[in-house]
Amino acid sequence: MQTSLADFIRDSSAGSEADSILRTCVHCGFCTATCPTYQLFGDELDGPRGRIYLIKNLLEGGSAGARTRRHLDRCLSCRSCETTCPSGVDYHRLLDIGRNVLDARLPRPAAERARRFVVRETLARPWLFKPALALGRLAKPLLPPALAAKIPSATSAAAAAWPTPGRHRRRMLALAGCVQPTLTPQTNVAAARVLDRLGVELFEAPGAGCCGALRYHLDAQAAALADMRRLIDVWWPWVERGEVEAIVVTASGCAAHVKEYGRILADDAAYAEKAARVSALARDLSEVLIGEHEPLSALLNAAAANRSQRPDAAATAPRARVAFHSPCTLQHAQKLGGVVESLLVAAGYELFPVADSHLCCGSSGAYSLLQPAIATRLRSDKLAALNEGGPTVIATANVGCQNHLAAGTQTPVRHWIELIADRLDG
Known part of the structure; x- marks a missing residue:
């Protein structure tokens, strides 16, 4: 693709990067076939190729109007197009640059800015999110159904104890995150329990907080960079010492x-x-466990043998049927498609294929809050595919997907590491 960037960005680092990305695109359109919003609307401008043209026009000094904003805002940043692209176009980075330029040239209306500010500041601050969620749960019966559906009920999972520290020489840091400690606190506990069985101590650094992803993709890149630097500072003592x-x-x-x-x-x-x-x-947790495949398999086999010798119903219970939703950030961003699935199969779960497994569920960070109509349509399609085989549980790998899907189905939705922990616990 030929480019002629405008003076305001041509000689900047972002301009050079955008120019290189734009020149990589060959207009083939393969990306449209796997774009969730193009599938919904059938509009070229709601697909990656159309959005690339909009960004190109913007960076070349063209108009920065409401139409451009509407189509860029509708993008889920799912990166399915990157998996499909034969030319290796770094679309998500181009989208970040384009959105940043658009925000500078066309400020959002005050009400919209306020809404996005409340969303990102509440979700990114655990000390604010936890009481806000508690208040939302109290007021849930009084809220409109569409809003009430977005407030998850308190977890009913039994609280498991974090393994006793100091027992292993091998140690790994864990990111606690911003919303996960409140919404699904059992996730990191389950990860710590599984790694403990493998001779690894997993621990969280006090005060770590948000990784910055939420603000980075929600009109607050400067604040996101501050989040990232703060998190690096919290982790650095252990990293610097090689511990x-x-x-x-x-x-x-x-x-x-x-x-x-x-x-x-x-x-x-x-x-x-x-x-x-x-x-x-x-490391994504799945990468860590696949790297420990042999000792993990030995533990799972031993647990299965113990179950088979038990006189109770657990010994003869049918295998749990699992439908796995692979988050976009797992399969498209990290290129780890199939890794979790192999771990679940090794743990003895019956896993079945899910139609259109490459498509987004509609969660996408704060997208489901800012684009609820589109997110709900995508979730309905995803749940129809996930529930088609009659699973006893839906598994996934991201807290946002987990809670977004759970709000639309009666089938339990859990993080996959909980299922591995269940198997090891017998």
């Missing part, structure tokens, strides 16, 4: 973002080297 093998992230969306710290902060003289080191250590 941790990895930084484990159980939410695939956060994992994808932490892995990009090195790129995002590459021009920051004070943090570039630290960010690169943190990104190099970052």
